[in-house]
Amino acid sequence: DSGVTQTPKHLITATGQRVTLRCSPRSGDLSVYWYQQSLDQGLQFLIQYYNGEERAKGNILERFSAQQFPDLHSELNLSSLELGDSALYFCASSVAPDRGGWGKETQYFGPGTRLLVL
């Protein structure tokens, strides 16, 4: 158990709909990362938040958005869903580095949310 929690575990929805995935980081971690794992693309970084602010962006579609709340939990919002959005969505968290250097901080992953768009 990494200490990162994600809800829901499974989500089935229809094309065109909107869903919200939730992540709670490990106690003490200020940074949250979102990753998508699909069969054809593998594990890909979407976005990072640090203490409520967007810190880095990856291959995140404009239909997707995220935020981190004052209690440090994060939500990933997926809208106008398409069949190709079906994937596993993972959240990870890490502490903040003392002097920059995010690459030195280990990311710990949650169990993921499996999204199926029909």
Next chain:
Amino acid sequence: DAKTTQPPSMDCAEGRAANLPCNHSTISGNEYVYWYRQIHSQGPQYIIHGLKNNETNEMASLIITEDRKSSTLILPHATLRDTAVYYCIVRPAYGGATNKLIFGTGTLLAVQP
């Protein structure tokens, strides 16, 4: 980011050591080598990481060659529960690309009874 090359699959007998290789010939001086594993669609699990020196923890050992162009993850006594995809990731300590982990295709380790 430095790229990594791993064999697509490996077998290991239960109870024996599993040695998983990774080539990262273009690694630069401030890049860490991280290892994660993913057991059948579960969240990736952190195993170990290192910069220059060999590292050991309760899960595994990481051996990094002196020129840092390759590394080996060693699971000393593999069990059936170690069957997973193992990812070797090279990650800069500093700079704009450090926030994300870049996962390749990894090595599927199958531990055989």
